[in-house]
Amino acid sequence: MVWLLEKAVSSGPTSAPPPRSYTKLPTLALTLFAQAHAAITSMHLARIAISSLSSPRTAPNTWAEVFWMADRAWSGPVGIVVALKDSLFLKVKLSLTFLLFAFTCLVALATPAVLSRAFPIQNIPVITSGSIQPKTFNTAAIQVASGYIQQGIGFGSWGTGLSAYSLLSSSMFVPKELNFNKYQSSTDPTDFFMAGNIGPDANGTLPGLRIQGSCSVISPGSGVPDATGATSASNLTTLLNPYCTSKFKIGFAGAIAISGIRDLDLLIADCTTLQFSSLRTEPTFSEGYLLYSYSETGIANSGQGLIHCTSNTTTGTAYLQGANGTFTDFQYSPLFNASTSSNGGEPLTDPLTSTFYGLMDQQQTSGAPMKEAVQRGFGLVAVPTATGQAFDVLTPDVVANRMWSAVAHNLAAIGTLSWRDTVAYNITKPVFYAVHVHASPYREAAYALLGLWAVLLLAITGYGYRRSAAPGLDSYAASWLVARQGHNLVVREPLSDPAGNTNLKLQFGARI
Numbered sequence: 001m002v003w004l005l006e007k008a009v010s011s012g013p014t015s016a017p018p019p020r021s022y023t024k025l026p027t028l029a030l031t032l033f034a035q036a037h038a039a040i041t042s043m044h045l046a047r048i049a050i051s052s053l054s055s056p057r058t059a060p061n062t063w064a065e066v067f068w069m070a071d072r073a074w075s076g077p078v079g080i081v082v083a084l085k086d087s088l089f090l091k092v093k094l095s096l097t098f099l100l101f102a103f104t105c106l107v108a109l110a111t112p113a114v115l116s117r118a119f120p121i122q123n124i125p126v127i128t129s130g131s132i133q134p135k136t137f138n139t140a141a142i143q144v145a146s147g148y149i150q151q152g153i154g155f156g157s158w159g160t161g162l163s164a165y166s167l168l169s170s171s172m173f174v175p176k177e178l179n180f181n182k183y184q185s186s187t188d189p190t191d192f193f194m195a196g197n198i199g200p201d202a203n204g205t206l207p208g209l210r211i212q213g214s215c216s217v218i219s220p221g222s223g224v225p226d227a228t229g230a231t232s233a234s235n236l237t238t239l240l241n242p243y244c245t246s247k248f249k250i251g252f253a254g255a256i257a258i259s260g261i262r263d264l265d266l267l268i269a270d271c272t273t274l275q276f277s278s279l280r281t282e283p284t285f286s287e288g289y290l291l292y293s294y295s296e297t298g299i300a301n302s303g304q305g306l307i308h309c310t311s312n313t314t315t316g317t318a319y320l321q322g323a324n325g326t327f328t329d330f331q332y333s334p335l336f337n338a339s340t341s342s343n344g345g346e347p348l349t350d351p352l353t354s355t356f357y358g359l360m361d362q363q364q365t366s367g368a369p370m371k372e373a374v375q376r377g378f379g380l381v382a383v384p385t386a387t388g389q390a391f392d393v394l395t396p397d398v399v400a401n402r403m404w405s406a407v408a409h410n411l412a413a414i415g416t417l418s419w420r421d422t423v424a425y426n427i428t429k430p431v432f433y434a435v436h437v438h439a440s441p442y443r444e445a446a447y448a449l450l451g452l453w454a455v456l457l458l459a460i461t462g463y464g465y466r467r468s469a470a471p472g473l474d475s476y477a478a479s480w481l482v483a484r485q486g487h488n489l490v491v492r493e494p495l496s497d498p499a500g501n502t503n504l505k506l507q508f509g510a511r512i
Contacts, residue, residue: 001029005119005436012435013126026119026436034112041108042075044457045101046472052097052464062092063489064504070478074101090505097464104456111449118442125430132427136196137208138420139335145417147277147346151358153417154410159373161381163188164408170197171415173320173327187401188408190214193318193327194415202322204427207335211351211411213311215404217396227293227304233257236269240291244271248287251275252353254360258371264380267293270356277347281338283314286352290403294394305396307403311352313411351410378402
């Protein structure tokens with residue numbers, strides 16, 4: 001039975017569904033064991049009891065104990081308590097045989113209860129294999145995506161003012177070791193893998209895009225451009241370009257003024273290491289600086305700052321875990337061919353460069369709808385006041401977070417443009433089944449009780465077993481003993497509580 005239980009436990013997490021021999025049979029075996037274990041133990045001890053009468057070393061000490069042994073008072077808690085009480089009343093000592101019998105039966109009675117707790121039935125996840133055909137990254141689809149479409153989709157979703165992760169969390173996976181609060185929708189992870197929605201419980205290896213990077217605030221200091229007092233975008237360019245040149249070879253630089261919307265003026269200048277259509281087949285590293293200044297007409301609520309951004313964009317495969325939205329085992333693979341991108345149209349652009357370039361695009365930002373979208377993308381959200389409305393204070397930290405969010409939205413745009421559901425992928429997913437499991441410390445206690453029971457039974461058998469014609473010490477054997485050797489115990493005594501018969505205190509000795 002224990003072997004069957006252990007097999008049921010070991011096969012439970014790997015069998016889907018678990019065979020009935022490991023679900024129904026262990027339960028049936030535990031039920032039968034609970035019914036038979038103590039009973040069989042009692043029958044065997046009754047046979048030892050009749051043998052024990054033949055030796056002074058193992059025989060009952062008194063006639064009272066003969067009757068307790070015949071009644072099997074040692075076989076259960078109530079009988080043991082009554083025998084102990086009567087022995088105290090009669091002032092007689094119980095034999096070692098009786099005490100060993102009682103202890104063995106208590107162990108036998110306790111074992112089924114502990115054993116059932118040691119192997120309880122619980123619902124556990126059993127890993128099953130299968131395949132799915134999700135809408136996810138496709139290596140053929142990325143080749144026909146356009147850089148302009150990428151930019152439009154990226155800025156459109158960024159203009160909601162939400163993070164890319166809050167919109168596409170089911171398709172964005174973060175490294176297991178990254179300390180990222182998935183419920184904090186105001187920021188995007190600094191490292192994520194963009195694939196597709198594989199489901200909340202599925203795990204599998206899929207292709208996709210990975211980006212690593214961040215945007216941070218450059219603290220004011222010597223040589224750091226300061227946009228305080230700037231009145232035009234060209235002022236910012238004059239301040240920023242020499243700084244960028246001192247850091248890297250400029251691939252793109254631009255400046256723009258976004259004004260005329262709700263009394264808000266926003267001036268921006270930026271520079272990057274790469275140009276438009278810059279996404280490469282190999283891992284693509286990009287770096288850039290953004291200098292900004294903003295103010296509200298007639299309100300002393302303004303600010304400026306310098307933001308530094310870096311990113312590294314890569315294609316490859318990763319092992320995705322849908323339940324917690326994480327990935328492991330990323331392997332670089334050249335899934336994008338830059339030389340044939342967009343089939344002659346505008347090839348895809350590195351997400352960071354696309355973000356910086358898009359902000360400078362007059363056609364994108366000159367119209368009122370896009371102006372408001374850019375303002376909201378930066379976190380400039382109008383709030384009601386007593387006299388009308390005002391904008392939240394745009395701190396450098398907010399701008400840095402929103403700039404990285406813009407980069408994340410541009411990467412997510414490439415990912416969504418590359419979605420297709422034409423390829424099947426092998427996955428594993430947990431299915432819950434009710435199976436037997438281990439439970440400590442009950443398992444250890446059950447094995448200890450079974451071992452103790454076996455040792456006690458072997459010891460008692462070796463200690464008290466003798467050849468005997470009688471099958472066991474029962475009421476017939478007790479009557480035979482009284483009729484043959486102990487009729488004086490009761491011949492002059494009234495029928496009453498045996499504890500009131502002082503003749504039962506007489507020593508029994510070996511009588512057969």
